[in-house]
Amino acid sequence: xxxxxxxxxxxxxxxxxxxxxxxxxxxxxxxxxxxxxxxxxxxxxxxxxxxxxxxxxxxxxxxxxxxxxxxxxxxxxxxxxxxxxxxxxxxxxxxxxxxxxxxxxxxxxxxxxxxxxxxxxxxxxxxxxxxxxxxxxxxxxxxxxxxxxxxxxxxxxxxxxxxxxxxxxxxxxxxxxxxxxxxxxxxxxxxxxxxxxxxxxxxxxxxxxxxxxxxxxxxxxxxxxxxxxxxxxxxxxxxxxxxxxxxxxxxxx
Amino acid sequence: xxxxxxxxxxxxxxxxxxxxxxxxxxxxxxxxxxxxxxxxxxxxxxxxxxxxxxxxxxxxxxxxxxxxxxxxxxxxxxxxxxxxxxxxxxxxxxxxxxxxxxxxxxxxxxxxxxxxxxxxxxxxxxxxxxxxxxxxxxxxxxxxxxxxxxxxxxxxxxxxxxxxxxxxxxxxxxxxxxxxxxxxxxxxxxxxxxxxxxxxxxxxxxxxxxxxxxxxxxxxxxxxxxxxxxxxxxxxxxxxxxxxxxxxxxxxxxxxxxxxxxxxxxxxxxxxxxxxxxxxxxxxxxxxxxxxxxxxxxxxxxxxxxxxxxxxxxxxxxxxxxxxxxxxxxxxxxxxxxxxxxxxxxxxxxxxxxxxxxxxxxxxxxxxxxxxxxxxxxxxxxxxxxxxxxxxxxxxxxxxxxxxxxxxxxxxxxxxxxxxxxxx
Numbered sequence: 001x002x003x004x005x006x007x008x009x010x011x012x013x014x015x016x017x018x019x020x021x022x023x024x025x026x027x028x029x030x031x032x033x034x035x036x037x038x039x040x041x042x043x044x045x046x047x048x049x050x051x052x053x054x055x056x057x058x059x060x061x062x063x064x065x066x067x068x069x070x071x072x073x074x075x076x077x078x079x080x081x082x083x084x085x086x087x088x089x090x091x092x093x094x095x096x097x098x099x100x101x102x103x104x105x106x107x108x109x110x111x112x113x114x115x116x117x118x119x120x121x122x123x124x125x126x127x128x129x130x131x132x133x134x135x136x137x138x139x140x141x142x143x144x145x146x147x148x149x150x151x152x153x154x155x156x157x158x159x160x161x162x163x164x165x166x167x168x169x170x171x172x173x174x175x176x177x178x179x180x181x182x183x184x185x186x187x188x189x190x191x192x193x194x195x196x197x198x199x200x201x202x203x204x205x206x207x208x209x210x211x212x213x214x215x216x217x218x219x220x221x222x223x224x225x226x227x228x229x230x231x232x233x234x235x236x237x238x239x240x241x242x243x244x245x246x247x248x249x250x251x252x253x
Numbered sequence: 254x255x256x257x258x259x260x261x262x263x264x265x266x267x268x269x270x271x272x273x274x275x276x277x278x279x280x281x282x283x284x285x286x287x288x289x290x291x292x293x294x295x296x297x298x299x300x301x302x303x304x305x306x307x308x309x310x311x312x313x314x315x316x317x318x319x320x321x322x323x324x325x326x327x328x329x330x331x332x333x334x335x336x337x338x339x340x341x342x343x344x345x346x347x348x349x350x351x352x353x354x355x356x357x358x359x360x361x362x363x364x365x366x367x368x369x370x371x372x373x374x375x376x377x378x379x380x381x382x383x384x385x386x387x388x389x390x391x392x393x394x395x396x397x398x399x400x401x402x403x404x405x406x407x408x409x410x411x412x413x414x415x416x417x418x419x420x421x422x423x424x425x426x427x428x429x430x431x432x433x434x435x436x437x438x439x440x441x442x443x444x445x446x447x448x449x450x451x452x453x454x455x456x457x458x459x460x461x462x463x464x465x466x467x468x469x470x471x472x473x474x475x476x477x478x479x480x481x482x483x484x485x486x487x488x489x490x491x492x493x494x495x496x497x498x499x500x501x502x503x504x505x506x507x508x509x510x511x512x513x514x515x516x517x518x519x520x521x522x523x524x525x526x527x528x529x530x531x532x533x534x535x536x537x538x539x540x541x542x543x544x545x546x547x548x549x550x551x552x553x554x555x556x557x558x559x560x561x562x563x564x565x566x567x568x569x570x571x572x573x574x575x576x577x578x579x580x581x582x583x584x585x586x587x588x589x590x591x592x593x594x595x596x597x598x599x600x601x602x603x604x605x606x607x608x609x610x611x612x613x614x615x616x617x618x619x620x621x622x623x624x625x626x627x628x629x630x631x632x633x634x635x636x637x638x639x640x641x642x643x644x645x646x647x648x649x650x651x652x653x654x655x656x657x658x659x660x661x662x663x664x665x666x667x668x669x670x671x672x673x674x675x676x677x
Contacts, residue, residue: 027401155419156534158546160553163405163415169422170517225515226538 005047012040013099064108073136130191137184144177145233257316258344260305266335282375289377296376346573352393361402392572396565405554425449433494492528588653
């Protein structure tokens with residue numbers, strides 16, 4: 001059953017990624033991309049529900065399972081505003097990433113429901129859920145930052161075809177990036193508090209998470225603009241990548 | 254009914270010819286109604302690039318002749334080589350292409366759709382032209398919503414405004430500084446204002462000209478030496494002076510960058526020689542476009558419009574084809590009406606003959622007999638009528654003629670315009 005749901009989800013995300021690439025030249029493909037994202041996300045939702053029903057406990061406690069949940073959160077976050085035609089270029093950065101990570105999750109067994117590991121307390125479930133949701137938001141913020149830098153460069157270099165791409169304006173990307181971080185930081189804060197309640201100790205994983213938190217909290221306080229903001233969003237994402245989801249699961253088990 | 258179009262446009266006639274037949278809205282409407290008074294349907298579409306008369310008459314030659322004569326009177330001359338004459342589907346397709354902006358100088362330009370609507374509203378429309386123009390407006394809107402033909406800028410000033418929107422999003426409340434009070438700067442400023450921007454200052458070497466333009470744009474005049482200082486508060490600068498040297502240098506802009514607190518600055522340099530030192534574009538948050546950059550954007554944009562035009566052609570062709578089917582179905586309407594009338598006459602006559610035998614029936618039973626006979630007639634006629642309408646779109650009026658012949662409609666004198674079947 002998991003495979004019946006998993007492969008269509010990967011295919012839909014893959015189709016969306018290809019259609020987003022084609023959308024750059026043929027705008028009509030944007031609709032196919034949007035429907036690919038929607039359908040893929042619904043199928044992945046069904047997969048997660050099926051896993052939750054079948055599993056004895058929290059089914060995403062492995063690195064691969066966490067990755068599965070993480071991809072679902074990223075695509076879900078993207079769906080909030082990413083289906084608008086103006087944000088289709090952003091889909092080009094998010095959907096290939098989502099398709100590849102979901103595939104990696106499958107290879108690592110993230111679509112399975114068996115296994116004996118369970119999360120011991122509700123706090124831990126909350127901890128994993130909130131931290132993953134925060135990381136998903138920060139990933140989207142990084143994608144927005146990346147798109148900002150690309151578009152800013154295109155404007156600086158006077159690329160004549162830029163207007164044809166119907167990308168969001170620079171200020172829109174900047175504002176949206178700030179808002180996304182503003183959603184991610186409270187989630188990360190709550191997730192960390194939940195983790196500390198469970199186990200008040202410092203390990204490398206927690207240190208990295210603290211650094212990520214400090215960087216984004218500083219971002220919210222200082223509110224940098226333009227290129228600086230985009231670079232910070234990307235730097236924060238690089239730190240998120242150094243906090244491997246597997247470690248997260250490991251220190252929970 | 255036959256539709257005819259006679260007209261001239263920028264494709265066939267130079268401006269000296271077009272101006273002789275150009276009409277304003279009221280005159281175009283008057284001409285249409287003059288033809289309407291003669292029992293025709295007529296709409297006159299007159300813009301700076303075209304004057305076209307759409308006329309509907311029972312016979313195609315009558316429609317063409319009436320339209321040609323009306324245009325000839327306008328020009329006081331024979332416009333022969335400058336006129337195009339189209340009928341039925343070709344005329345419909347032409348109007349649909351016009352409404353979609355496919356026949357315009359700049360593909361996809363948006364003004365024409367409003368002009369087609371105005372012509373339609375001022376015309377002497379009957380059922381055919383009403384259907385035609387509503388279809389054209391629909392096709393024009395559809396081409397614009399389903400393709401990007403009308404989206405990208407087609408002039409330097411609109412390209413500048415579109416690029417400013419690419420930086421700021423909506424331009425509502427964005428402050429613009431105009432440097433140079435010439436026509437070029439004013440045109441760019443008006444384009445920005447039409448998108449919501451606010452012209453904060455107008456600076457010019459001659460203060461009187463700055464004041465005059467500032468008044469026209471509801472703005473404030475500014476001394477040239479105060480421009481650099483005011484840059485801290487503006488979002489867009491449009492420069493088009495005739496100065497031989499740079500009017501704005503990198504060091505001047507650099508000095509105010511800190512006070513802008515990271516807000517982007519969009520600079521449009523329309524002057525030749527350039528007013529803004531190119532190195533300004535290297536500064537963080539500064540986006541500088543000169544006239545060549547903007548012309549490259551326009552060229553790319555027009556190429557994009559031409560690509561989109563191919564898709565729009567498919568859309569208007571489908572709409573024109575639907576109109577052709579509808580128009581063709583009109584040809585069988587008289588035959589169908591005659592057939593219904595003939596059938597009803599037979600039904601009522603037979604009921605009258607049977608009157609004596611039906612006398613014993615109650616009122617309710619009589620209604621049942623009436624209803625039953627009507628239903629039989631309707632069911633018998635349903636399939637031939639539907640097929641005749643369908644066939645009219647594909648094969649012309651052959652089926653209508655066959656109906657007349659088979660049911661003897663002509664012999665009863667019910668059809669005012671009998672046709673002969675092929676071979677008769």
